Amino acid sequence: MTTMVRMEAITKTYCLGEVSIPVLKQVDLSIAQGDYVAIMGASGSGKSTLMNIVGCLDRPTTGEYFLEGKNLTTLNEDELAYIRNQHIGFVFQQFHLLSRATALENVMLPMVYANLSQQEQHQRAIQALTSVGLSEHLAKRPNQLSGGQQQRVAFARALVNQPAMILADEPTGALDTKTSQDVMHLLQELNEQGITIVIVTHDRDVAAQAKWIIHLQDGSVVNQACNSRL
Amino acid sequence: MSPPVRYRRLSTVKVLMMAADALWSNRLRTGLTTLGTIIGISSAIAITSIGQGVQKATEQKLQALGTNVLLVQAGVTTNNSSQGAATLTWEDSQAVSQQVTAAKAVSAFLQKPQVQVVYAEQKIVTNLIGTDKYYPEVKNIYPQEGQFLSQDDVNAANPVVVLGSKVRDRLFGLNASAVGADIRIQGERYKVIGVMEPKGALGEVDQDDQLYIPLTNMSARIVGNNALAGLAISGLWLKSNSEVYLDAAQFQVTNLLRLRHNIYPPQPDTFRITNQKDLINTLNSVVGLFTVMVVAIAGISLIVGGIGIANIMFVSVVERTREIGIRKAVGATNAAILHQFLAEAVVVSCTGGAIGVGVGIVISFGAATIFQFPFVVSLWSVATSLGISCVIGLLAGLIPAHHAAQLDPIVALRSE
Ligand SMILES: Nc1ncnc2c1ncn2[C@@H]1O[C@H](COP(=O)(O)OP(=O)(O)OP(=O)(O)O)[C@@H](O)[C@H]1O
Ligand SMILES: [Mg+2]
Numbered sequence: 001m002t003t004m005v006r007m008e009a010i011t012k013t014y015c016l017g018e019v020s021i022p023v024l025k026q027v028d029l030s031i032a033q034g035d036y037v038a039i040m041g042a043s044g045s046g047k048s049t050l051m052n053i054v055g056c057l058d059r060p061t062t063g064e065y066f067l068e069g070k071n072l073t074t075l076n077e078d079e080l081a082y083i084r085n086q087h088i089g090f091v092f093q094q095f096h097l098l099s100r101a102t103a104l105e106n107v108m109l110p111m112v113y114a115n116l117s118q119q120e121q122h123q124r125a126i127q128a129l130t131s132v133g134l135s136e137h138l139a140k141r142p143n144q145l146s147g148g149q150q151q152r153v154a155f156a157r158a159l160v161n162q163p164a165m166i167l168a169d170e171p172t173g174a175l176d177t178k179t180s181q182d183v184m185h186l187l188q189e190l191n192e193q194g195i196t197i198v199i200v201t202h203d204r205d206v207a208a209q210a211k212w213i214i215h216l217q218d219g220s221v222v223n224q225a226c227n228s229r230l
Numbered sequence: 231m232s233p234p235v236r237y238r239r240l241s242t243v244k245v246l247m248m249a250a251d252a253l254w255s256n257r258l259r260t261g262l263t264t265l266g267t268i269i270g271i272s273s274a275i276a277i278t279s280i281g282q283g284v285q286k287a288t289e290q291k292l293q294a295l296g297t298n299v300l301l302v303q304a305g306v307t308t309n310n311s312s313q314g315a316a317t318l319t320w321e322d323s324q325a326v327s328q329q330v331t332a333a334k335a336v337s338a339f340l341q342k343p344q345v346q347v348v349y350a351e352q353k354i355v356t357n358l359i360g361t362d363k364y365y366p367e368v369k370n371i372y373p374q375e376g377q378f379l380s381q382d383d384v385n386a387a388n389p390v391v392v393l394g395s396k397v398r399d400r401l402f403g404l405n406a407s408a409v410g411a412d413i414r415i416q417g418e419r420y421k422v423i424g425v426m427e428p429k430g431a432l433g434e435v436d437q438d439d440q441l442y443i444p445l446t447n448m449s450a451r452i453v454g455n456n457a458l459a460g461l462a463i464s465g466l467w468l469k470s471n472s473e474v475y476l477d478a479a480q481f482q483v484t485n486l487l488r489l490r491h492n493i494y495p496p497q498p499d500t501f502r503i504t505n506q507k508d509l510i511n512t513l514n515s516v517v518g519l520f521t522v523m524v525v526a527i528a529g530i531s532l533i534v535g536g537i538g539i540a541n542i543m544f545v546s547v548v549e550r551t552r553e554i555g556i557r558k559a560v561g562a563t564n565a566a567i568l569h570q571f572l573a574e575a576v577v578v579s580c581t582g583g584a585i586g587v588g589v590g591i592v593i594s595f596g597a598a599t600i601f602q603f604p605f606v607v608s609l610w611s612v613a614t615s616l617g618i619s620c621v622i623g624l625l626a627g628l629i630p631a632h633h634a635a636q637l638d639p640i641v642a643l644r645s646e
Pocket of ligand 1: 014016021023041042043044045046047048049050
């Protein structure tokens, strides 16, 4: 099995004036293609920071990050934007949909930047929304959709450029138990299709579905265990 | 894994369409933002157009009077009244007519303002001119009815009169027939032999509000002698062969009269010459100055409009920080964000410019219709206005768009 993500001695330090705050300390991480990893840890332990680095939204202070064997540490902003667009799908706890755009337009957004034809954008967006069960709600704006539906729009947007990896930072954090389960099923399905999944969660039940659980504490990986359930 | 070139740049049309979309979804603000540009551009278009229309109207009037005409008046330049010193004589006008090669026709005249004229019960006061048969040709004004003074009338000092159209209207009623009637000018009886065509007023001189009698007849009434020899005249009109020879004619007339009157440098002329072309040039320079001022004012309002656009763009960037974060998170490059906001600024200001052009045209058309001057809109002013409004949008959008493009995606996403 090929390696999707390999991180070597990643650190992230924020400087607030004179004070430097180490948020990630020498994190080593390896995620295989087709893996399903859950990251857990107390609030403030650095989970989101780590996810943002994995998702190329942020850069580590030191250390090396290889995605599909390619060293990303030296890439410029445009190249990182391209990777975010083509290789990674990001799902946020707060959904982060464009409030003035419809579900369809939101899902089309990554394809706008991929410079696909209008027709192809349309077609693929409808397909993605259908695959998350929202074919009835194409023209609705986020404020006309429930939380679970909004999160599914976010998933459709993450999927639409056919990324190799989906990153979800507390995707069920804002959802009730029932809708959380829908999202979990969706993640399970995607993983079965061969997409690498990394989620951050506080919820043991959600984490239980993953193949691996990584525990973060004060910016260090303290425990990396194969899920006992498997 | 490196990005293909086509990924880096969206097509301009696409970017503009996205910008138009975003602006449309915030119509009210977009409308208010364009106001500065609309006001700037419409006032620039309206005022340049009105200026050009007025200029054209005045030029047409001057042209009707003849652009190849000189007026030589007796007396020195200082006082503006027509009763200057008696420095020009009938012989001077004959000499000008015979010796100035650039002259096509010369007409001598005597002038007396505020003369009382009576017909039946009607009593009016108007301007009396004694002249010769060359007057119509020189001044490009012809009888509408009857005929002008003939050589015989001048030779015999006949008591005949030709009326300006307005004098006819005032004495006989609007467009009433007057030829053949007898009127009294300062108590003396005159027979009306013609009525001139209307020409309209220009400045203080209303050509239609005048009476014409033979030069000799007038001199008899003023100096008690109808001989032309030695007669002091008020001045003469000279028509040159063409506009091109006007300056030459002026030069020749000046030299000839100075010689005849024994004036040598540094003595000044004892007559003054008005050149129709000078009038047009003066008019043009006045209109030009006016236009410069208007363009300056329009420029200032455009700058204010541009600052308004920049301001709104800054607000828009701050408001849409999260949107920028989202766009970057799904793969927008800095350049894509930069182009998006630049395009919005340009679309706003060009739309404002286009609306401004429309409003300006409507205003100037209205003004031209109400005040009766030709409606002129130059392609040049429209093209410049549109070009300037686009450039202003570009400049106004530059800093806010750069600011938006440089936002860190994580920071942008976290903003609310
Ligand atoms: N821009 C920043 N400047 C300074 N400190 C920061 C910044 N971003 C994050 N931190 C700090 O880094 C630490 C880790 O933050 P992070 O968001 O990764 O935590 P987390 O594990 O995701 O927590 P939660 O479960 O609450 O989401 C926190 O202590 C936070 O205060
Ligand atoms: Mg977090």
